[in-house]
Amino acid sequence: MDNLVYIFIIAAGCAILFNLIFRKYEIPTIIGYIATGVFISQLFGLKSNHDLSFVAEFGIVFLMFTIGLEFSIKHLMSMKKYVFLYGSIQMIVTGFILSLLAFYMFGLDIKIAIIIGFAMALSSTAIVLKILNDTGHISKKYGRKALGILLFQDIAVIPLLLMMDIFDIEDGSVSSLILTSIISAVILIVLLYFIGKYILSRVLNAVIQTNSKEIFITTILFTVIGASFLAHYFGFSYSLGAFIAGMLIAETPYKHQIETDLIPFRDLLLGLFFITVGMQINFAVIFTNLLIIIPMLICVLFIKIMVVYLFLMMFARKKTALKTALSLAQVGEFALAIFTLLSVKNMIDDRILQILTAVVIISMVLTPFILKNVVKIADKMEEQDILDDEIISSQEQDIMDELTSKNSMELKEHFVVCGYGRLGREIIRQLKAKGCSYIALESDLNLVERGKKSGDNVYYGDATQKNTLEKVCIKDCVAAIIAVSNEQKSELIANSIKDLGYDVNTIIRFADTIEKGLYRDFGDHFHLVKEREAVANAIIRKALECVKDKFSRSVDG
Structure with missing residues (x-):
């Protein structure tokens, strides 16, 4: 516990200093947090421990909850084309190609290569949605398409984790595992729906009557964390439980006040998450395997951009397709968690783990700069859209x-x-x-x-x-x-x-x-x-x- 407090104090001080400096040059705060992680791990020899990583993971949990607040079940169904059509195409095609890349580049077993390939098909929900929200581009056409694909990717994490368990057990237990997971998913959704529809609204109404902001915030924190642990208990990710809870609360009249009160907690924990990402960077491994990491990074970014761009061209303008593709080019934070689980299960050796981790982190570091200039990059491919926010109607x-x-x-x-x-x-x-x-x-x-x-x-x-x-x-x-x-x-x-x-x-x-x-x-x-x-x-x-x-x-x- 003392070590956790020690890390937090040093990290907070360095984060403030880095971001004050970076903001003068309009460098995104995410880079400041990652730089903080690199700095304290190299200078102070601090490494991300289990407790710190566990706390930081709730930055993603709170982010998914606030996303759920903005996308009620009714709203999600209105975006079903973006989520289920675009998302499934992106995951299946990108995952298949990257699986082949991992298979031939590292000579892995095909089952492990499939897990790695589909993990690298995931994009960073934390970075992309934070930047799109900050810039207001979440409401633009390419922002909506990116959001739809990201939501599908978060859902796709469930079968991906299930796949790891299937590949790690005897064939006779596969059908039992799939059946258990389906039953658990049904129980979880029904349970959260019942709580949200018949209990939570009444509790929130009673809390509002107390006219106490402290009780209100405590109730919301309990709801978010409680739904996350409930999902985890049934074998799913913390963030999925938070997302479902957010969607249920979106049907209540309190969602806007809840979102306003939770934003400070979300941003603080997201910052801590990116610090832990920076603490995982191992420069010795990066320099030793530079001739593998750079080509692989280029291949991954190129494949992810081209897949999204080519299939979206059939449904949208080239410029919109390109901006969406550039937004989703990076590998996401969930890939880091999946790679770690592979290592724990002894399904991948440490060298390959470090190479993959380096590729993921470098792609995440590049993302804020890509998103900041995504419009300029897309403008070089096509003339600017007729629609212009500067024209008053x-x-x-x-x-x-x-x-x-x-x-x-x-x-x-x-x-x-x-x-x-x-x-x-x-x-x-x-x-x-x-x-x-x-x-x-x-x-x-x-x-x-x-x-x-x-x-x-x-x-x-x-x-x-x-x-x-x-x-x-x-x-x-x-x-x-x-x-x-x-x-x-x-x-x-x-x-x-x-x-x-x-x-x-x-x-x-x-x-x-x-x-x-x-x-x-x-x-x-x-x-x-x-x-x-x-x-x-x-x-x-x-x-x-x-x-x-x-x-x-x-x-x-």
Whole structure:
């Protein structure tokens, strides 16, 4: 225990220092955490012990729970094409090719090669979803496709672990093991569904009545960890139990508050997970086997990119297919766990284990840089999409024109703009041009400072918090405009406005029918604007202005 506290204190201090330095150069925090792990393992000789790795694993558990919150059973079924079609194609094709690579490169038994190949077909849920959430790209087309494939991969971990047990026992026990696993899965799902539907909602309602935030957070932590251990008891991964629990809670009215309260725990534990990843890097093994690791790394990345790109070309634009493929190129954290289990069962020797671990970790380190530049890379393959977030929709403009006519210059008749990104800045520019009073809220301090320098009325604040909305007098505003690209945050803001009960006119843009469905029951005060239609209307509007201008010049002539 003392060693665990010692590691944690040193790791926390180094993580703060590295990330403060890295953020100046816009290097993702994930790299800072991995660098921390490398630094403390090399300088202090500290190695990731079982207790630390066990705690760090709950970073993935909390991540899967928050993903489940955003994807209820109804929502998951609406994405069934992304999850079950795209996911199964990616896993089967990539796993088969990488199995052949492992078989011929290491001369392994075909059964072990299959496990390794399919493990390397997995991508990093922790890295990809964190970055897509942070950048707001989770709501974009390629983000949704990547998310669907990642969800299938997390489900595919179950048969992969089952495969390890099948290959490790006598043939006569295989049918018994499969039957036991199926029965366990049915019992687990039924049990969690019963608890979520008939018990959890009542418990949460009773906890809310106490008006105690501490009891509420404790209840949620108990729910997440309890569901994880229940899944583990039946022979499945901790993260699967958390994901199912999140999907069940997504059907309750408390999911948004739960997500807000859990994010700090999730991010802290995810940081600890990436530190343990960094602590596993063995430079001696990397340098000794560099001529094997580099070619294998290149082959794995190339195969994973090409498989996803080629089959998605049949269903989507080339640019979307390429961005999705680049997002999923790395090998995921679950592969590390599978390789460790193979070693424990004496199914793989230590040298091959270290080589595979090095390939996985290097691919994970490269991922933040790839995702940060994924749009630039894809733009070189195809011209930029017509759809552009910077173009404000004519439908939004018509609504604003109508509301502006009612607007006096009194402070209480103002617009509340949630978000100061590209769309938010364009909205504010047009509001200023019309002489409208407005207040903008932005949670990114850099954007706030940029707005202040431009003379815009933008303030630092979290629009998902009700007290923040109260401070900008949203009750007396003409309309609230949600101008954030992140689907999760957009929905959180909309729910906060709805829960205030002021019937505020709220304008929300949405990307597709899946996102539109999130606002189906919000009421008549919430006005939805579709991106694609907005761009088309804006183009037609400009074209008509050109016709009008040409006609005017011909009359003058």
